Amino acid sequence: MRIVIAEDDALLREGLALLLRAEGLDVVATAGDPDGFLAAVDEHAPDVAIVDVRMPPTHSDEGIVAAVEARRRRPGLAVLVLSAYVEQMFATELLAGGARGLGYLLKERVGRVEEFLAALHRVAGGGTAVDPEVVAQLFARTSPDARLDRLSPRERDVLALMAEGLGNVAIAERLFVSEGAVHKHIRSIFNKLDMAPDDRSDRRVAAVLRYLDGRERAS
């Protein structure tokens, strides 16, 4: 797995590179600003990019803009965005073009190395990784999509973990239920959200996007 890191804080950048290299991962380049990052993407053809949201010059959402541009230049590039805090707008901006191979995590999750590496691998494999904090905020908000209100509390838990990008087995472990039970809940969620079984899109992702879409329409 070839990795490019874009992070303007030098110490954190080196710390990340050190951590990943110690795990035997191939960090091919690191960059401190959006331009350097895009150049590295062009030059090294990475599989995954780890991108900080706030980068020079204005330290607002340069990282998101750069990540979207990198995906445009190199379709299929997996991007894991790291953020100092949860900002719904960043999540929707990022996921607007589809959620495959995308992740959005709070920076401090990196310290939980096992979970961070799992998220990184998931994203690199075309999955999603959405920070539990993001998901929690989505659920806390009264949704503009009335269909979401039909979900039972348990189904919401399952959807939350799906949104984080976990698979059925992992969800079953977290909720201390059988895999079969999780499967049943997910079928029920798809039903309640009017997603036909023959829907060809990735329904798991679609279910998550329903929240993000609703949020986008509301704003």
Place this chain on the structure above:
Amino acid sequence: MEATKIRRLAGEARRSTLRALRDLLGGFGTAALALGVLLWLVVVAATSLIGIGLPLLPSALRALHAVADLERARLSRRGEQVLSPGPLPDRWRAARADPATRRELSWLAGHATGGLLLGALAIQLPVWAVRDGTFALWWRLIPADQATPGLGLWTVDDWPGVATVTLMGLCWAVLTVGLTPAMARLQAARGRRLLAPGPETDLSLRIAELTATRAAALDAHATELRRIERSLHDGTQNRLVATTVLLGAARRMLTRDPAEAEVLLERAQSSAEQALAELRAVARGILPPVLADRGLAGALSGLAATCAVPCRMEVDMPGRCAASVESTAYFVVAEALTNIAKHSAATHAGVEVRSRDARLRLRITDDGVGGADEAGGSGLIGIRRRIEALDGGLTVTSPPGGPTTLEVELPCGS
């Protein structure tokens, strides 16, 4: 017990008399100006009748507004604020219809006569009191036909007459103490009544002005909060994230390579220490603790002591100002001294701080190369924003070749 009471009463009387005399003297000054403007207006008005004075009318009206503004400022310093009714017309036709201008004219006539008289009397009364009170000491030294009391009513040639004059001096002194406060009130009353905005005045201009400065204050406040948020997220938080990253890496390294894990732990610790240092810097940036501990004077002398350029500090500040004002003053001086150390090549810097009449004035000078320019990104813009947010003012004088002077005025706000 009785003695202290009398002493206290005497002290109060002396203070109120001195205050009244100062007010009357100030009023005498504006009254003299008012008399000049009144005479000028009469001349211009008279010559306007035959056409010659017409071009001079606007300037005469501007003089009227100017002297009225002087009196407003004087009255505002001495007591309750007298608001300006806003810009007044200097065209005759508009001015004639303008009630505020008409009231200014009425004030001008009264102040130039009655106000002047009261002021003159206030000067005369203490003079007579001293002259007649001390008459006994020097009446023999002057030619006999000039030995008269202050009013010059009769010629004194014997001791009973001297005693009478001394008694008169005592009367003048009693009158000075007894009358001047009322005279000062009387002299100010006309201005307070006629120069304040009348019921018809549209105060929306003043409101707009206040709204703008308030918006600037909120804006500066928001900028300040953004700065703090940034230093927390991009500085402190990053250090802490780096710490957790290094700790996470160290934990995984522990079994594989304990020596390497030790190196990582060492780095994690120094990263956490950096986080602490940055947190301290951020907290200090919000409100320097030294300001709360030692007051503005103490905090500023600390700044002067650490300044790279030798700095002379003079602080004359009897009371304290609002915390926001003091912290702004502190930052302005800190920023200015940093600028001096960085750009001016100065060998000496000076800071003067004075608070008078609810205003805090700062004067920061250096003998450097000058040429400080707000457009040059020298931090002057930041200084100006912080000052204007508090409704204060900044004047920068910095010709090429120096010297540079920053003059700051802030309302104390307490």
